[in-house]
Amino acid sequence: MFHTIAIVDYGMGNLRSVQKAFEKIGIDCIITNNHDVIKNALKIVLPGVGAFKDAMNNLAELGLIDLLNQEVLVKKKHFLGICLGMQLIAQKSYEFGETTGLGWIDAEVVKFPQTNLKVPHVGWNNVHFISQSKLFTNIPEDTDFYFVHSYYFQSQENVTTAHCEYGIDFSCAIQKENIFAVQFHPEKSQTYGLKLLKNFANL
């Protein structure tokens, strides 16, 4: 079977909500960790909620690290990381010690600094676009998206396409060639979240 989008199932969080969001906008997708199904899909989505270390362990156990490297870095398939899926493409994370990530972007995943703001950063926050990205086609500047996270993506590379402000300005969307990622949850962000997923599917 060929599918437009493979949603990578590696035992982290609520994949079903990502699938039903794509279904709602009429995009064919499958939740899978089958290597052949992922190889045959046109695009790859890596969602996820939970701890960085568990996620990397699960990806390794399922043999998905080499596969994703091959499909995304070599074959240049369109890739969308969501929330933890964005963080995993960094070089390392400092969540519960230090863990090596997929390393596709020269970036680190670090905790929000101690302020009087509550962590996790939970709820709707507005997003400032700082460079053009096809992901944001027909989405207005300063649209609110739904966030849930305690760590954020700190990139050394110039890949940020949108910022969000929560005590500090942090990178909430990036693009590097065929690699896209967002810290917020488009599948939980109502109309414009679905719009963003549609933009990704239409790339």
Add this chain to the structure above:
Amino acid sequence: MLKHRIIPCVLLKNWQLVKSIQFTSYRTIGHPISTVRIYNSRNVDELIVLDIDASLNNEPLNVELISDMAQECFMPLTIGGGINSIEDVYTVLNAGADKVSINSQAIENPSFIHEIATIFGSQCVVCSIDVKKVAGEYKVFNKKKGLLEINPLLLAKEYEKQGAGEILLTSIDHEGTTLGYDIELLEMFTKALTIPIIINGGMGNLEHGIDAIRHGADALGAAYIFHFTQYTPKMIKQSLASVNIPVRMEQ
């Protein structure tokens, strides 16, 4: 800037009505699904659905219904009522919910919160505390066991320690009265806790929402106001925005 959320709380009794096909395939009929659909189309920030009698009657989880509601819901969905084990949490999250609301089971066993937070993350644990004021003192109320000799704030602090993501704080005395939230109770909680507080019970007009946010509420839960008054979530947000409280307006 992070927005204050307005969260309709949908209450069900025994997961409402079901009908069967040949005694096996149970399907949901009636209101919960259409209610969720309406809230989704109204672009609300988040939705909480609680089966208020599930724990009382040891009702099994209605997976069909939860999954049908999640199907209509493209905003965060919290499900509560009768969630007693890690397996139940799996079931509810796999059906498409984003968070679980835990009440009865955690009063008896606060480490249940820690278990859920460790496996699924703090972001998906909402601890629901029902409070009643008796002779000037706040006490925890439980549907099954009635009034308990437990200080609600100490219970909330324990939940926070165990890894709760948010507290859903309901004043039974104010619930359904439309007289406003229990601000004294709210302040007691917001001053002592660092996790977000969803205050619930009593909103009857637009001033009540402003009042609660100014006294530290992160989010406003409400049920009655949406069912029995002319106010909509959008009107509440407009009134908050008019006094410069950040809310997410429809775009």
